[in-house]
Amino acid sequence: MTAPSNAARPVPPVSPAPPRPVVKRHHWIVRATHWATFVLLLGMIASGLQIYEAYARFGDRGGPFYVSPFDAVAFPRWSRLGGWLAGGLNWHFALMWPLIAAGFAYFCYLAYSGEWRSLLFRPRDFRGAIEMQKYYLRLRKDHPPQGKHNPLQKLAYTLIILLGVLSVLTGFAVYKPTQLSWLTALFGGFQAARYWHFWAVWIFVVFLIAHVVLVFVVDPASLRAMITGWYRGRFPSHD
Amino acid sequence: MIDHEARRHDGTSAQIDRRGFLRLGMAGGLVSVVAACGWDGGNAIRPLLLDVSRINDWVGEKIFFSPRRLARQYDVTERTSQLPSYFISREVPSLKDPSAWRLQVAGLVRNPLSLSLDDLRGMPRTTYTVKHHCVEGWSAIATWHGVPVSAVVERCQPLPAARYIRFDSFDSGYSNGWDMASAMHPQTILADGMNDNSLPIAHGAPLRLYSPTKLGYKMTKYLVSMTFTAERPLGYWEEQGYPWFGGV
Numbered sequence: 001m002t003a004p005s006n007a008a009r010p011v012p013p014v015s016p017a018p019p020r021p022v023v024k025r026h027h028w029i030v031r032a033t034h035w036a037t038f039v040l041l042l043g044m045i046a047s048g049l050q051i052y053e054a055y056a057r058f059g060d061r062g063g064p065f066y067v068s069p070f071d072a073v074a075f076p077r078w079s080r081l082g083g084w085l086a087g088g089l090n091w092h093f094a095l096m097w098p099l100i101a102a103g104f105a106y107f108c109y110l111a112y113s114g115e116w117r118s119l120l121f122r123p124r125d126f127r128g129a130i131e132m133q134k135y136y137l138r139l140r141k142d143h144p145p146q147g148k149h150n151p152l153q154k155l156a157y158t159l160i161i162l163l164g165v166l167s168v169l170t171g172f173a174v175y176k177p178t179q180l181s182w183l184t185a186l187f188g189g190f191q192a193a194r195y196w197h198f199w200a201v202w203i204f205v206v207f208l209i210a211h212v213v214l215v216f217v218v219d220p221a222s223l224r225a226m227i228t229g230w231y232r233g234r235f236p237s238h239d
Numbered sequence: 240m241i242d243h244e245a246r247r248h249d250g251t252s253a254q255i256d257r258r259g260f261l262r263l264g265m266a267g268g269l270v271s272v273v274a275a276c277g278w279d280g281g282n283a284i285r286p287l288l289l290d291v292s293r294i295n296d297w298v299g300e301k302i303f304f305s306p307r308r309l310a311r312q313y314d315v316t317e318r319t320s321q322l323p324s325y326f327i328s329r330e331v332p333s334l335k336d337p338s339a340w341r342l343q344v345a346g347l348v349r350n351p352l353s354l355s356l357d358d359l360r361g362m363p364r365t366t367y368t369v370k371h372h373c374v375e376g377w378s379a380i381a382t383w384h385g386v387p388v389s390a391v392v393e394r395c396q397p398l399p400a401a402r403y404i405r406f407d408s409f410d411s412g413y414s415n416g417w418d419m420a421s422a423m424h425p426q427t428i429l430a431d432g433m434n435d436n437s438l439p440i441a442h443g444a445p446l447r448l449y450s451p452t453k454l455g456y457k458m459t460k461y462l463v464s465m466t467f468t469a470e471r472p473l474g475y476w477e478e479q480g481y482p483w484f485g486g487v
Contacts, residue, residue, distance in 0.1 A: 062320035087279030
């Protein structure tokens with residue numbers, strides 16, 4: 001028992017690299033809510049683009065209008081869900097509840113498990129984020145040590161969670177501008193709430209693209225981890 | 240132990256990755272195919288979506304709607320320069336003989352009424368400047384003048400079985416069904432005036448329903464009758480899939 005544990009385990013002689021340890025990375029709640037969010041969010045975006053078509057600008061009738069590069073733009077048919085306004089609305093108002101439920105379940109898990117500590121960006125991650133940025137800018141050679149996520153990842157995930165909350169709140173502000181007038185007023189009124197709700201879409205789209213690219217470029221093993229829960233990749237430590 | 244786990248996972252990792260990738264592709268593919276068709280859900284999903292829409296009606300009526308909460312009022316200087324108006328007839332609906340027009344109040348009521356515009360002008364009146372929310376996403380501000388629906392309800396005295404009101408128009412049979420609580424809201428009015436003038440033909444003259452707690456399509460223009468019912472009346476757009484409650 002007192003002998004060093006590695007004495008009992010001889011190292012293979014010609015192995016090119018030591019086998020990476022397999023670690024349990026994602027709880028099933030995280031995996032289920034992750035993929036549910038992925039599918040539901042695509043549905044929300046597609047039905048939202050259908051709804052947008054009915055009044056493709058932001059501002060009360062007669063103006064003035066908010067500055068938007070998508071003014072009077074009709075999005076391609078393949079990107080829209082619902083076929084017409086009523087169809088888009090019904091999809092949007094049906095998918096919003098499971099999406100909110102998935103987000104809520106995920107938050108509950110983060111809070112209950114303490115997993116938020118390895119996910120949320122906190123002031124103490126600031127220095128690490130700068131080091132990480134230096135590494136990406138090639139001002140630093142070695143990859144800074146990290147836990148489950150590096151500080152820039154934490155920043156991205158924290159911002160996307162906040163964006164999710166913002167989308168739900170602006171969504172309700174647009175859904176019930178009279179009954180929830182305090183919420184609508186908080187975002188600057190009905191048309192402003194529509195405007196922010198719409199902008200959230202493009203941040204989600206940019207995040208989604210960057211997220212998928214980074215998974216395949218930096219850490220493909222994380223895709224398997226998000227499906228099976230098991231991770232055997234470059235960053236096995238868990239904070 | 241770790242090595243054993245590693246080997247076990249090593250043996251299947253490529254397969255799982257491929258399978259996972261396929262699964263991901265299928266999910267994404269399904270969504271894009273669904274979107275590609277501009278799909279309203281087809282015959283399989285459309286009824287399901289409408290069921291959820293009924294649940295949302297319930298949520299809108301029982302959770303969000305308050306019979307006492309008033310919509311914000313604006314100053315007349317904040318009126319917008321435009322407020323589009325829609326009708327379903329080929330041409331702007333108009334009356335051949337405006338003097339013969341009456342609002343018929345009937346159905347499950349103790350006192351059926353037949354009200355002329357003069358009758359309505361003699362009733363308690365309300366004026367407000369509010370924001371109009373269209374289901375399409377546009378909004379506009381205008382002033383409306385008229386008689387609260389509650390004042391008509393007081394006169395006709397609905398029977399206890401009356402739970403809804405159907406509003407009918409002379410615009411090619413356009414109609415809407417309302418729940419009693421929404422109809423009795425203090426800001427739900429029968430409007431005969433707009434922006435300090437009599438109601439324009441484009442906006443539903445001689446009389447239209449108005450309420451800042453509803454989407455535009457719920458506010459029947461070109462009114463001819465109010466019928467109190469026990470069953471939930473549908474409506475022109477509601478039948479085609481738009482939310483029945485339509486509250487904002």
